[in-house]
Amino acid sequence: MRWVDWYGDGSLYVLDVALACCTLEFDAASPVLAGPLPTLHDRAQVAVVISGTVTDRLAPAVAAIVDGCEQLAGQRPTVISFGACASSGGPYWDSYAVTKGVDQLVAVDAYVPGCPPPPEALSAVLDDLVGG
Amino acid sequence: MISWAGEIVIKVLSENWLAAVEALQADGFHYFDWLGCVDEIGRSDHFRIVLVVRNIADGAEPEVLSCLLPRDDPKIDSVRGVFAGAAWHEREAAELFGVEFVGGERRRLLLNPEFEGTPLRKDEVLAARTGMNWPGAEEPEEMGDPGKTGASSSRRRMVPPGVPDPAVWGDRDASQAAADPADVAESAIGGRVRRRRT
Amino acid sequence: MICARECPSWCITIDSHTEPVAGLPAGARDRTRNVLDRFAIDWSLCMYCGICVEECPYDALEWVGDLTPPGSRAGSLVEEMVQPPS
Numbered sequence: 001m002r003w004v005d006w007y008g009d010g011s012l013y014v015l016d017v018a019l020a021c022c023t024l025e026f027d028a029a030s031p032v033l034a035g036p037l038p039t040l041h042d043r044a045q046v047a048v049v050i051s052g053t054v055t056d057r058l059a060p061a062v063a064a065i066v067d068g069c070e071q072l073a074g075q076r077p078t079v080i081s082f083g084a085c086a087s088s089g090g091p092y093w094d095s096y097a098v099t100k101g102v103d104q105l106v107a108v109d110a111y112v113p114g115c116p117p118p119p120e121a122l123s124a125v126l127d128d129l130v131g132g
Numbered sequence: 133m134i135s136w137a138g139e140i141v142i143k144v145l146s147e148n149w150l151a152a153v154e155a156l157q158a159d160g161f162h163y164f165d166w167l168g169c170v171d172e173i174g175r176s177d178h179f180r181i182v183l184v185v186r187n188i189a190d191g192a193e194p195e196v197l198s199c200l201l202p203r204d205d206p207k208i209d210s211v212r213g214v215f216a217g218a219a220w221h222e223r224e225a226a227e228l229f230g231v232e233f234v235g236g237e238r239r240r241l242l243l244n245p246e247f248e249g250t251p252l253r254k255d256e257v258l259a260a261r262t263g264m265n266w267p268g269a270e271e272p273e274e275m276g277d278p279g280k281t282g283a284s285s286s287r288r289r290m291v292p293p294g295v296p297d298p299a300v301w302g303d304r305d306a307s308q309a310a311a312d313p314a315d316v317a318e319s320a321i322g323g324r325v326r327r328r329r330t
Numbered sequence: 331m332i333c334a335r336e337c338p339s340w341c342i343t344i345d346s347h348t349e350p351v352a353g354l355p356a357g358a359r360d361r362t363r364n365v366l367d368r369f370a371i372d373w374s375l376c377m378y379c380g381i382c383v384e385e386c387p388y389d390a391l392e393w394v395g396d397l398t399p400p401g402s403r404a405g406s407l408v409e410e411m412v413q414p415p416s
Contacts, residue, residue, distance in 0.1 A: 084377055087407065088372070088374035088375050090374070090375060090377060091338060091375070093375060101374070101404070103404050108404070109402065110402055111374060111401045111404070112400045113373035113374055113398045113400065113401075113407050114398065115376065118397065120397065124397070124400075
């Protein structure tokens with residue numbers, strides 16, 4: 001997995017689970033390119049952002065990624081459900097193939113509305129929840 | 133040969149399907165574009181398999197083959213021996229429409245192994261919306277009489293797009309005969325409010 | 331009601347009731363008016379298509395530039411927009 005060192009100082013590492021269009025907004029918000037996760041120091045925090053529609057077929061893989069993050073980082077990451085699809089299934093809630101929100105699979109700490117949310121929404125949530 | 137959206141469409145009988153595709157490939161149409169399925173219910177009791185190939189060396193205009201299959205037993209030869217790329221398109225049509233491609237690949241492409249049903253058939257109802265109360269069905273209630281909704285008590289309740297009329301699917305009168313699949317497909321359009329032209 | 335009907339995501343919940351109009355002149359026919367009880371949008375479903383804004387014949391909805399704030403619990407993205415009368 002490749003992580004974004006969000007503030008450039010090792011205080012927050014963010015992983016994007018890039019499923020659909022919302023990941024383009026993640027890319028727009030992300031200040032730097034992603035890289036491997038280094039050894040975390042004590043005050044470092046980790047966050048996983050689910051960007052896009054979770055399909056039933058991919059749901060086990062998404063859950064496995066979040067679990068894998070916890071093992072890799074040694075701590076439970078903050079989980080951010082980014083955009084309408086990740087939060088509730090969004091406009092595709094009625095589909096035969098869509099999971100109605102990633103919170104059906106993992107505990108979510110923040111639900112960001114939008115279709116897609118603007119990049120500032122992600123920066124604001126990360127600033128509030130985890131950063132500074 | 134019929135003209136359809138400006139393209140020439142060649143109608144093929146299912147027994148000639150493989151031969152027709154091989155003939156096109158021999159004729160210079162080496163580029164397989166796509167293969168799809170259309171549920172013609174409501175117009176005729178068939179699935180229509182559509183295949184598009186192109187001759188890149190000669191203008192790349194699409195050449196469209198169309199074949200009608202009976203809805204209750206849709207079987208057609210697989211063309212993956214001619215165009216290997218057709219295998220995925222056939223897998224998708226097979227699992228979403230229930231079409232059998234003889235000699236084709238049997239694995240699922242997009243749906244979970246446990247998934248049951250053929251969701252892109254027009255008579256397969258998207259059950260999620262039928263189970264939910266549609267917020268658009270609300271009409272103002274008369275004060276003091278919560279059981280009676282204002283003007284709509286004398287009108288038939290509207291159903292939203294995508295949800296068949298309860299008389300046709302779902303909560304219907306069990307003593308009536310089962311609904312015709314064409315009726316289910318038709319009624320899924322729902323009753324829409326007419327848009328005001330501004 | 332039109333907004334709730336036209337919303338493709340079914341994210342608008344609107345409740346209302348009718349009340350008789352008071353103070354009509356003597357001999358006038360009884361009239362009723364609609365009173366809005368509840369207008370809520372579930373922002374976790376809304377896809378910001380704007381159909382509700384376009385369809386309202388009374389221009390009761392408009393676009394605003396603020397960010398919709400995030401929520402921390404499932405269901406916390408439902409925004410109630412009508413205050414009950416005190």
